[in-house]
Amino acid sequence: MDEKRLVKTSKTLSRVLRHDPGSVGLTLDGAGWVGVAELLAALAGAGRAVSRAELDLVVENNNKRRFAFSEDGLSIRASQGHSVAVDLGLAAAVPPAVLYHGTATRSLEAIFRDGLLPMSRQDVHLSADTETATRVGSRHGRPTVLRVDAAAMAAAGHEFRISANGVWLTDAVAPRYLSRPTDDARDRSVR
Structure with a gap:
């Protein structure tokens, strides 16, 4: 093929x-x-x-x-990404302290106002690394990567699940859990 x-x-x-x-x-x-x-x-x-x-x-x-x-x-x-109603049967999982979300820069104003919402899908999709998040964001235009304070979300009772292909799923991410990457060495590549 x-x-x-x-x-x-x-x-x-x-x-x-x-x-x-x-x-x-x-x-x-x-x-x-x-x-x-x-x-x-x-x-x-x-x-x-x-x-x-x-x-x-x-x-x-x-x-x-x-x-x-x-x-x-x-x-x-x-493995994930459905807009039709399905229950993948994924158990709740403890996320890493920080997860990432790739998006187009043109979406930032709405995201920092409303948070990350599933839109037409069942869940918000998050990545464990900036490289994956960058690839995802680039599908929608000029990419940017957002940092998600998953530890604070989990501590506040938000549930996370991980799909068979390693995508972290959650219902929504409020703006207070979002930030732009800092200038530390592991994030320079996404600026």
């Missing part, structure tokens, strides 16, 4: 498994799973045929590990 097809297939899977399973006639179960055979048949029926071998390549080679197979390999789901 060439790189172009790999990316196109990954984007199709993201749309179907995170946002619009009905576009190919699928319904996800309550935890976001759908049978692999059912998915492949639905994609083929919608004119977007993908073989099981191609699906395996997309899941294995996606640098963001967006998708996961069930233990028996018969079902698949997106």
Whole structure:
């Protein structure tokens, strides 16, 4: 599978498994799973045929590990990022003291006014490192990285969960827990 097809297939899977399973006639179960055979048949029926071998390549080679197979390999789901209602069954987890959120600089005024909100998704997505946050922010324009005081949030009773692909999830982040990176050495690369 060439790189172009790999990316196109990954984007199709993201749309179907995170946002619009009905576009190919699928319904996800309550935890976001759908049978692999059912998915492949639905994609083929919608004119977007993908073989099981191609699906395996997309899941294995996606640098963001967006998708996961069930233990028996018969079902698949997106690891996080859903705009459709699903319960991934992720247990509460103790976050690192600081997490990061990548965004476009044009969004900063609204974020510092309203905080980080899930918008069309179920959760706010946070990263454990600035490199990942920068990549995420760059998808939306000129990136900037915000520091999230996850320790203070957790101490105040906010719940965090971590997805199968290492993305930290929480319901929202109030402005008081947000700051711009400081000039210390580990943050200079994101300025």
